[in-house]
Amino acid sequence: MDKEKNKKIKKKLKKSTAGIAGLGGLGSNVAISLARAGIGKLILVDFDKVEKSNLTRQYYFLDQIGKLKVDALKDNIKKINPEIIIETFNIKLKKGSMEKPFKNADVVIEALDKAETKAAFIEEILIKLKDKPIVAASGVAGYGHSERIATKKLGNLCMCYDELAKSSDEDVLMAPRVILMANWQANLALEIILGEDK
Amino acid sequence: MSIIVNGNNIEWVKNETVEQLIKRMKYTFPLLVVKINEKVILKKDFSITIVPDKSKIAIIHMISGG
Numbered sequence: 429m430d431k432e433k434n435k436k437i438k439k440k441l442k443k444s445t446a447g448i449a450g451l452g453g454l455g456s457n458v459a460i461s462l463a464r465a466g467i468g469k470l471i472l473v474d475f476d477k478v479e480k481s482n483l484t485r486q487y488y489f490l491d492q493i494g495k496l497k498v499d500a501l502k503d504n505i506k507k508i509n510p511e512i513i514i515e516t517f518n519i520k521l522k523k524g525s526m527e528k529p530f531k532n533a534d535v536v537i538e539a540l541d542k543a544e545t546k547a548a549f550i551e552e553i554l555i556k557l558k559d560k561p562i563v564a565a566s567g568v569a570g571y572g573h574s575e576r577i578a579t580k581k582l583g584n585l586c587m588c589y590d591e592l593a594k595s596s597d598e599d600v601l602m603a604p605r606v607i608l609m610a611n612w613q614a615n616l617a618l619e620i621i622l623g624e625d626k
Numbered sequence: 627m628s629i630i631v632n633g634n635n636i637e638w639v640k641n642e643t644v645e646q647l648i649k650r651m652k653y654t655f656p657l658l659v660v661k662i663n664e665k666v667i668l669k670k671d672f673s674i675t676i677v678p679d680k681s682k683i684a685i686i687h688m689i690s691g692g
Contacts, residue, residue, distance in 0.1 A: 454692045541692035543656045550658055550688075551669055568691040580686065582659055583666040587686065591632075596691030606691075 437622060438466055444621045447471035447533030449521060449549055451497040453601060454565055455539030456487035457610035458617070463505045465618060469513040470505065472498050473529050475520035485603040523548055527556040535617045538564035539610070543595065550585060560584060561620045563613045567593030568606045577612060586620065588612040631683045638679045644672040648685065655687030 446462050448455045451474035459470055474497040478488045492500040498516035505512055517529045521540075526549050530536045536553055540546045546564065553562050567577070567590030580587040588609050593599070619625070627638045631651060639650070644660050644667055660667045661684040667675050677683065 450692055452692050539692050541690060543688045543690045546688040546690075546692070547656045547658045547669075554659070554666070555668060555670075564688075565692070566686075566688045569689075580684070582661050582684065582686065585659060585666070589686070591687075593689065593691075595689040599691075601691060 440622055441466040441618075442468040444534045445469040445471065445532060446535050446537060446617055446621075447473070447530040448537045448539055449473050449526075449530070450539040450541065451476070451486075451501050452482070452539065452541055453485040453603075453606035454568065454610045454613065455537065456497070456501055457485075457607045458537050458539055458614045459501055459505060460487050460508070461611050461614035462617060463508050463512055465614070466509075467512065469515070471515045471517070471529055471533055472501055473517040473519065473521065474498055475518060485601060485606045521545070521549060523552070526552040530557065530560070533560070535620050536560055536562045537613055537617060538562060539613070541596065554583075554585060558584075561586065563588070563616045563620070565589070565609045565613050567591065568609045569594055569596040569599035569601055571600070571602050571605055574605075574608060577609065579612070579616060586616050588616065627679055629677060629679065629681050629683060632685055638677070642677050644675045644677060647677050647683070648672065651685070653685060653687060655689060658686045658688050660685050 476497050478492045478495050478500050488500050498518045502514045561584050563586045565588040576590045580589045628635050629638045662681050
């Protein structure tokens with residue numbers, strides 16, 4: 429291990445904040461991955477409660493059914509690293525004020541489920557929080573076809589993208605592909621925070 | 627007289643806006659961002675942005691799932 433590099437990364441990550449919009453299959457797994465990597469602060473935003481059907485791919489447990497996702501995920505992160513500062517917003521993001529919880533984040537992760545909400549959120553961040561890097565994902569449904577997933581960079585917007593995937597309304601959501609894309613997003617977030625790994 | 631949209635060669639139409647191009651391409655997904663020659667065009671500007679000849683265009687759509 430490159431000890432010098434490791435030290436530098438630790439220092440930088442500890443001072444960094446990631447904001448996550450939506451704590452489902454994408455968001456819950458992004459949060460856990462960034463927590464393990466050593467992020468200093470997480471802003472968690474979701475309005476929902478944990479349901480049994482979520483357990484097929486989201487980072488929650490049987491005994492957390494019925495709990496608010498923001499609280500359940502905070503508990504799970506604290507079990508990995510109690511030092512991470514966690515700010516939670518148990519709210520539904522509404523058009524016109526979607527950017528509010530994310531003003532102080534170094535990077536924003538779009539991890540919402542409905543296409544319309546995803547599009548509205550990204551646009552609002554791009555317009556209202558200029559220069560704020562945002563990492564989004566589209567095309568998580570199905571299984572296999574890992575090679576179709578690609579990174580698309582569009583200015584401040586960085587996407588984990590599969591343009592051939594079907595909508596989750598007409599396909600299945602399964603742990604491997606959802607978590608693969610979640611970690612793809614987390615990996616992009618690291619790249620944004622730390623700069624390209626040379 | 628052509629443009630490249632998502633990697634495909636398409637005929638260029640004079641004075642065509644981004645909104646009209648999206649219609650011509652029959653893209654019906656909730657659209658997100660359009661990039662013309664590395665510049666990001668926001669949705670609110672789709673109807674006032676003219677597509678230049680020989681431009682390289684990326685049209686990104688979002689689909690549900692998360």
